[in-house]
Amino acid sequence: xxxxxxxxxxxxxxxxxxxxxxxxxxxxxxxxxxxxxxxxxxxxxxxxxxxxxxxxxxxxxxxxxxxxxxxxxxxxxxxxxxxxxxxxxxxxxxxxxxxxxxxxxxx
Amino acid sequence: xxxxxxxxxxxxxxxxxxxxxxxxxxxxxxxxxxxxxxxxxxxxxxxxxxxxxxxxxxxxxxxxxxxxxxxxxxxxxxxxxxxxxxxxxxxxxxxxxxxxxxxxxxxxxxxxxxxxxxxxxxxxxxxxxxxxxxxxxxxxxxxxxxxxxxxxxxxxxxxxxxxxxxxxxxxxxxxxxxxxxxxxxxxxxxxxxxxxxxxxxxxxxxxxxxxxxxxxxxxxxxxxxxxxxxxxxxxxxxxxxxxxxxxxxxxxxxxxxxxxxxxxxxxxxxxxxxxxxxxxxxxxxxxxxxxxxxxxxxxxxxxxxxxxxxxxxxxxxxxxxxxxxxxxxxxxxxxxxxxxxxxxxxxxxxxxxxxxxxxxxxxxxxxxxxxxxxxxxxxxxxxxxxxxxxxxxxxxxxxxxxxxxxxxxxxxxxx
Ligand SMILES: Cc1cc2nc3c(=O)[nH]c(=O)nc-3n(C[C@H](O)[C@H](O)[C@H](O)COP(=O)(O)OP(=O)(O)OC[C@H]3O[C@@H](n4cnc5c(N)ncnc54)[C@H](O)[C@@H]3O)c2cc1C
Ligand SMILES: [Zn+2]
Numbered sequence: 001x002x003x004x005x006x007x008x009x010x011x012x013x014x015x016x017x018x019x020x021x022x023x024x025x026x027x028x029x030x031x032x033x034x035x036x037x038x039x040x041x042x043x044x045x046x047x048x049x050x051x052x053x054x055x056x057x058x059x060x061x062x063x064x065x066x067x068x069x070x071x072x073x074x075x076x077x078x079x080x081x082x083x084x085x086x087x088x089x090x091x092x093x094x095x096x097x098x099x100x101x102x103x104x105x106x107x
Numbered sequence: 108x109x110x111x112x113x114x115x116x117x118x119x120x121x122x123x124x125x126x127x128x129x130x131x132x133x134x135x136x137x138x139x140x141x142x143x144x145x146x147x148x149x150x151x152x153x154x155x156x157x158x159x160x161x162x163x164x165x166x167x168x169x170x171x172x173x174x175x176x177x178x179x180x181x182x183x184x185x186x187x188x189x190x191x192x193x194x195x196x197x198x199x200x201x202x203x204x205x206x207x208x209x210x211x212x213x214x215x216x217x218x219x220x221x222x223x224x225x226x227x228x229x230x231x232x233x234x235x236x237x238x239x240x241x242x243x244x245x246x247x248x249x250x251x252x253x254x255x256x257x258x259x260x261x262x263x264x265x266x267x268x269x270x271x272x273x274x275x276x277x278x279x280x281x282x283x284x285x286x287x288x289x290x291x292x293x294x295x296x297x298x299x300x301x302x303x304x305x306x307x308x309x310x311x312x313x314x315x316x317x318x319x320x321x322x323x324x325x326x327x328x329x330x331x332x333x334x335x336x337x338x339x340x341x342x343x344x345x346x347x348x349x350x351x352x353x354x355x356x357x358x359x360x361x362x363x364x365x366x367x368x369x370x371x372x373x374x375x376x377x378x379x380x381x382x383x384x385x386x387x388x389x390x391x392x393x394x395x396x397x398x399x400x401x402x403x404x405x406x407x408x409x410x411x412x413x414x415x416x417x418x419x420x421x422x423x424x425x426x427x428x429x430x431x432x433x434x435x436x437x438x439x440x441x442x443x444x445x446x447x448x449x450x451x452x453x454x455x456x457x458x459x460x461x462x463x464x465x466x467x468x469x470x471x472x473x474x475x476x477x478x479x480x481x482x483x484x485x486x487x488x489x490x491x492x493x494x495x496x497x498x499x500x501x502x503x504x505x506x507x508x509x510x511x512x513x514x515x516x517x518x519x520x521x522x
Contacts, residue, residue: 001415001416020405022361022407022408023408040357043359044359045358045359045360046348046357047348047362047408048408049362049410052408054408072362072408072410072411073410074411075409
């Protein structure tokens with residue numbers, strides 16, 4: 001059972017209380033961008049087997065979106081952080097790097 | 108290869124059944140092949156088979172990191188139907204269904220294809236409208252399906268409760284030609300036929316890299332060393348993103364877990380396949396008597412081949428209301444598979460940015476039924492280097508062009 005701590009209300013929520021929102025930190029491209037950029041933004045996904053940064057919503061709690069770092073191969077949760085972050089916090093990245101030395105890092 | 112037949116059984120009976128040969132060989136990889144297929148699931152094996160049978164390309168290796176048929180092909184609920192909404196889907200799924208109809212004869216291997224009829228229940232008014240639309244689309248496509256009344260549903264499925272109150276049966280989309288097949292046998296039958304054509308099925312061998320030169324594929328790095336090839340087919344379902352990454356491109360795919368479970372065996376009680384999309388429940392009875400039940404997908408990226416517990420509860424809770432008699436059945440086993448989901452819930456059979464490298468993936472929750480048709484179309488694509496009519500619409504650039512083949516309909520799951 002997947003349990004994530006909502007960074008806003010501090011509740012340790014189990015997955016039935018949450019809505020998944022897939023890949024986080026997508027850079028948005030709109031009018032004026034190239035077709036490739038728009039295509040990648042809309043459809044291409046990293047879908048890694050390993051460390052994944054993703055969006056979740058505390059749907060049956062405070063209702064807010066937040067972000068999580070999780071391993072898709074083991075379901076280990078590294079941490080959660082507010083949705084207002086343009087990239088994962090440095091201490092979380094360091095923590096993941098310590099646990100997964102082979103990880104290529106956040107790109 | 109010795110043919111299987113009633114005479115073979117009689118002959119082998121005389122010698123205590125010690126004379127049966129291995130169904131397929133276990134070769135070491137050669138240095139180079141005309142074509143390599145990564146992934147010995149149903150789609151990979153069928154691709155190899157039709158490369159040999161339809162196009163005479165037999166210097167082929169199928170490379171599998173685990174055991175053949177151990178991926179989603181060996182984990183699915185084996186529902187076969189062809190009544191999809193969009194024309195390109197109807198074409199390839201109906202091609203597959205037609206090939207299934209005499210696949211046992213073609214492969215000389217009993218795949219236990221059982222066209223027992225398949226019902227997709229409408230339990231909301233939204234579904235009623237959706238299925239009526241599908242009936243009309245199928246009529247134009249020449250795929251025989253019909254809309255049936257709740258009374259007819261009850262006649263076909265006596266154990267069903269049509270009155271609700273939560274999930275009343277408002278009718279069903281019925282495809283009499285739909286049904287099931289033995290999943291392992293489909294993989295084994297194709298594997299045996301490929302091996303008999305001289306192809307190498309290399310198990311316990313993981314592809315770890317793709318080597319290319321000037322934008323054209325040259326070979327693959329594997330745990331058994333480097334193997335050269337003129338053409339490469341990537342047919343790895345849940346791991347498509349990983350192998351595509353080795354080949355240098357990205358896909359519009361995310362991998363999630365889908366689960367299924369079976370009950371203890373009971374006497375025959377339901378001789379059709381029933382799908383209830385609103386509640387994400389699917390049920391048929393296996394020849395052993397187990398009720399085979401498929402559930403919903405998890406909504407997050409996952410490679411663990413086990414799904415969330417709450418889906419089991421949700422699926423069973425809904426099915427118990429629809430089939431009250433299963434309320435006291437014990438469940439024997441539960442498992443998950445990693446399914447490769449595209450945005451429009453349709454597969455990809457396509458050339459790729461890398462020359463002579465082709466991909467077949469994105470079958471997600473519903474590709475078992477497509478195995479023969481998909482292999483047929485993929486072999487054609489690999490042999491000629493250009494897609495034929497079955498594959499053309501399923502190219503990986505359709506997303507960019509906005510030409511979706513939208514099969515996501517009401518339930519978002521397309522078994
Ligand atoms: C629980 C469940 C229920 C389902 N129910 C149905 C149903 O009722 N009807 C239906 O039509 N479909 C159903 N499906 C979907 C269906 O199972 C799949 O679409 C289909 O089996 C995919 O076949 P495949 O050959 O593409 O993939 P797989 O059978 O998964 O084969 C891919 C193979 O590639 C191998 N591989 C991966 N990476 C590598 C690598 N790097 N090197 C070498 N080998 C590699 C894997 O080990 C695997 O054996 C269901 C799926 C699941 C999980
Ligand atoms: Zn919260």
